[in-house]
Amino acid sequence: MRVDAERNGTTRVRPGVALERIEAAVREIIEAIGEDPGREGLQETPRRIAEMYAELFSGLREDPARHLAVSFEEGHDEMVIVKEIPFYSMCEHHFMPFHGAVHVGYLPRGRVVGISKVARVVEDLARRPQLQERLTTQVADTLMQGLEPRGVGVVIEAEHTCMTARGVRKPGSRIVTSATRGLFRENMATRHEFLSLIGRGLKG
Numbered sequence: 001m002r003v004d005a006e007r008n009g010t011t012r013v014r015p016g017v018a019l020e021r022i023e024a025a026v027r028e029i030i031e032a033i034g035e036d037p038g039r040e041g042l043q044e045t046p047r048r049i050a051e052m053y054a055e056l057f058s059g060l061r062e063d064p065a066r067h068l069a070v071s072f073e074e075g076h077d078e079m080v081i082v083k084e085i086p087f088y089s090m091c092e093h094h095f096m097p098f099h100g101a102v103h104v105g106y107l108p109r110g111r112v113v114g115i116s117k118v119a120r121v122v123e124d125l126a127r128r129p130q131l132q133e134r135l136t137t138q139v140a141d142t143l144m145q146g147l148e149p150r151g152v153g154v155v156i157e158a159e160h161t162c163m164t165a166r167g168v169r170k171p172g173s174r175i176v177t178s179a180t181r182g183l184f185r186e187n188m189a190t191r192h193e194f195l196s197l198i199g200r201g202l203k204g
């Protein structure tokens, strides 16, 4: 147990995350790139990175469906949209962030959920090593199972820093993915209503 076990009121014991092992691995990386882990500016870096990973991957230990356990009967059966939900996730290929906005729509079957809960579902699913396509699918499927609505649509627009800061280096490029379920998939009018409400409808 380290003496600095508690800093800023946060405990270093994170269930399911071996902070000490991450720290050891980061020290190894620092040496492997030819840097000195004992240098003043780098001394605390292994600890910082271990805590950062515990935070960025905290969704691995969460069940996103728990946010949808409480819903209420509203008799509202028209489309509900939550758009521009900002998110940060980590690309599983490079462990570099991808970030942008999630737009979610659903057609309730009478029951609705507190609107913040949709953003909480996104948060749990984003805080894992991810692919944008999988994140999109998982948000749609979690809402479909948890709310049993007549349909769900999810569009994610994101910038991948693995494509902008390194590799092919195309800053400004944005990846757009979508997933539709139920009426959003089967009914063109519903799909178009969703796309137009999130500002991605057909022009003209």
Ligand SMILES: Nc1nc2c(ncn2[C@@H]2O[C@H](COP(=O)(O)OP(=O)(O)OP(=O)(O)O)[C@@H](O)[C@H]2O)c(=O)[nH]1
Pocket: 091, 092, 093, 130, 131, 132, 133, 160, 162, 163, 166, 167, 168
């Ligand atoms: N489909 C998809 N691809 C992703 C995502 N995040 C990163 N990638 C891609 O994953 C691929 C990994 O390709 P590799 O050839 O194995 O790795 P690499 O040599 O680092 O590839 P470059 O990025 O092209 O330099 C790259 O094309 C990335 O752009 C994602 O969320 N979805």
Ligand SMILES: [Zn+2]
Pocket: 091, 092, 093, 094, 095, 096, 160, 162, 163
């Ligand atoms: Zn990547």
